Amino acid sequence: MNKVGLAIIGSTGIIGRVHIDAMRGLDTCRLVGIHARRQEPLRQQAEELGTRMYPTLDDALADDDVDAIVIATPHPSHMDITTRAAAAGKHVLAEKPLGVTPSEAEAQISACRDSGVKLGVLFNNRFRPEALKVRQLIDDGAIGDIYRSEMSSAMLRTQDYYDRLDWRGRWDAEGGGALLNQGIHGIDMYQWLAGMPQTVFGKVSTLKHSIEVEDYATALLGYAGGGHGVIHCNTAQAPNQQRIALWGERGAIFMDDWRVTLRTLETPVQQFIDADKTIAFVSPSDTEAAFDFEPVSGGTHRPAIDDFARAIIEDREPAVAGEDALRSQELVAAITMSGCCNEQVHLPINRVEYDALLARLRRARRLPG
Template sequence: MTAAVRPPYRVGIVGCGAISRNHLEAFAALPEAVVVAVCDVDADRARSTAERWGIEHAYGSVEELLAAGVDVVSVCTPHPTHEAVVLASAAAGAHVLCEKPIATDLAAAERMVAACDAAGVRLGVLFQRRFWPAAQRLRAAVDDGTLGRPILGHASVLLHREPEYFSSAAWRGTWASDGGGVLMTQAIHYIDLLQWLMGEAVEVHGHIGTFRHAIEVEDSATAVLKFASGAMATLSASTAASPSLGISIRITGETGATAELSEFPEGTDGRVTIWARGGAIESEQVHPADVDPNVDLAAINGQLIPHHTAQVRDFVSALSANDGTGREPAITGSDATAALRILLAVYESSRTGSPVRLNQTATQEALA
C-alpha cells in the first residue's frame, strides 16, 4: 500500500518588511510548503506583498492570519514584537520560525520556548550563517578532533552603517523598539556561531559605547567570555567602522590547531581563511583590494537568501517529527535563547562594571 502524501504545509508570513523577501523566496523554493497568507500592521503593504508574490490572502492582523488556518508562521516583525506573535501562533497550534533575535529580554524568550513546548509545536529561530559550508566545516573539525575541544576563540564584527540606516526606520537605534544596537541586530549572528562552536558560556565581562551614530543604543561593544569547558573567548563588535572590515570567527583547539572563518564583504558566504595545523598554515586573503567593503542592507539580505532557504528547508523537514519520524530543527528556541543570554550579559556587565554569571542576567526592561 502506497503511503499517503502529505499536502504542503500552509505558511503565513507575519511582517512584510525587507527581511520578508528572504522568507518568501525560501518557502517558494520548497515543494513541501506554500505561503497562503501574509499580514502586516500596514494592511496596504500586506496587500501589495500578496499581489506581488501571488499569495491568496493578505491581512492586517496576526489574529486574522491564524484564523485562516495556517500550519506554520514565519515571524518577520521588529524584535520586541516577536513574543506576542509566537505566543498567539503556539496557542493556535501553528509551528513557528522566528527571525533573530528570538526576543529582546530573557523572560520573553523563555516564555516563547515554554509556550511552544506546551502546545507541541516546533520553534525555530533564524541563524542562517550556521548553514554556511565553511561554518559546518569548523563544527566538524571540533567534533572529529581535528581542532579538539576549543580553548580560545575570538569574534570580530567590524561593520559600516550610514546614518540613514537608522533614520530610515523609526524603530532602529532605540532600546524600546530595537532592543539594543550592534549586539542585538548584527553581532548576535556571530555570538551564536561562537557559542555553537565553543559550547555553553557561563560568564561574561563586557562594555558597550556609542561613538559614531546618533542613537540611544550601542554602536560598539567588547566582551570576554568564559565557557563551561574552561575555554575563553573575546568579542568585539561595531557598526562605526568606515570602511567595513567584515566579520571573522577564530577558534583554537586543544590540539593546537587554529581555524578562522571570515565574512567579507558582509552578507557573502563565510569562508575558511586560516587553517593552521600540523606545522602548516593554509590562508586566504580576507580583504581583496577590488571588493567594495560597504554593502547596503538590501544586497546583504539578498545574498543571504540561499542560507535562509537551507534553514527553512531544515525547519520544514523537522516538522515530520509530529509523525514520529522527525527531529528538532537545527536551531531551536533554546539555542537562540543561549545567544540572547550572552549579549544581555554584556549589557548588564557594562552597566555594573562587573562580570556577570549568566544565570544572573537582567531582563531587558531593567536596561532601558
C-alpha cells in the same frame, strides 16, 4: 502532511520578501497567505503572488490551511506574535533575535512547548557551507580541545539607518544595538562553535552614532578549565568584518569573512611545551589547508526554511530551535549587564536583575557613564 502551509507575518518588508523568494520551489512547504500592517502594500503583494491576504494576525491564525507562521517583523513584536500563534496551535519560525530579553525568549519557548508546536529561529548563517565545514572540523577533532576563541562582527550602519525607523536605536523599542540586532548572528555562530562560557566581562559604548543603545561592545569570556574567549561587535567600523578564530591543542581554524583555513600542528601544543628545548621564538611546525565552497543556491534562508518544514513533517526539533536562540540572547544580555555595571557576571544571568537594568536604561535613554 505533504507540504507545510506557511503564512508570512511582515511580508511587505525586506526580510519578508526574502522569505517569500526563499521558499519558492521547495518541496516541503507552500505559501498560503501573507499579513502586514500596511494594508494597501499588502493587498498589492497578495495580488502579485496570487495568495491570500490576511488583514489581521488573527485572520492568519484562524486559517486551517496555515500550519506555521514565519515572523519577519522587528524583534520587539516577536513575543506577542509567537505566544498568540502557539495558543492557536501554529508552529513558529521567527527571525533573529527571538525577543528583546532572555525572559521574552524563554516565554516564547515555554508557550510553544506547552502548546506542542515547533519553534525555530532564523540564524541562517549556520546553513552556510563554510560554517558547516568548521562545525565538522571541530566535531572530527581536527584541532582538539578548544582553549582560545575570538569573534568579531563589524557591520557599519549610518545615522540614517537609525533615523529611518523610530524603533531603532532606542532602549524602549529595539532594546539593544550592535549586540542584539546586528552582532547576534556572529554571537550565535560563535557559541555554536566554541560553546557557552561561564563568565563574562563586557564593555559597551555609544561611540559614533546619535542613539541610545550601544554601537560598540567587547567582552572577555571565561570557560571551564581556564580557556578564554573574546567577542567584539560594532556598527561603527569600516571596512566591515566577520571573523571567528578557534585555537585548540592540535591546531587552529580561522573563518575570515567566510574564508575557512585550517592549520594543523605536527606536534600538539602541550606535548611541544613539555618536550622542546628552544628558549624563544618557537612554535610547532604546521600545515595549512584552505577550503573552497559553492554559494548556496537561493541564499541561506532557503535551507533554513526547508529544515524547519522538515522538522514539522518529521516531528523533530529544527536545526536552530528556541533553546539555541536563547544562548545567544543570554550572551548579549550578559555583555550588556556587565558593561553597564562594570563587573563580571556569571551565566546564566539573573533574569529579574536584567529586566530591572533594561527598565533603568529605558528611563535614562542612554548607557551609564
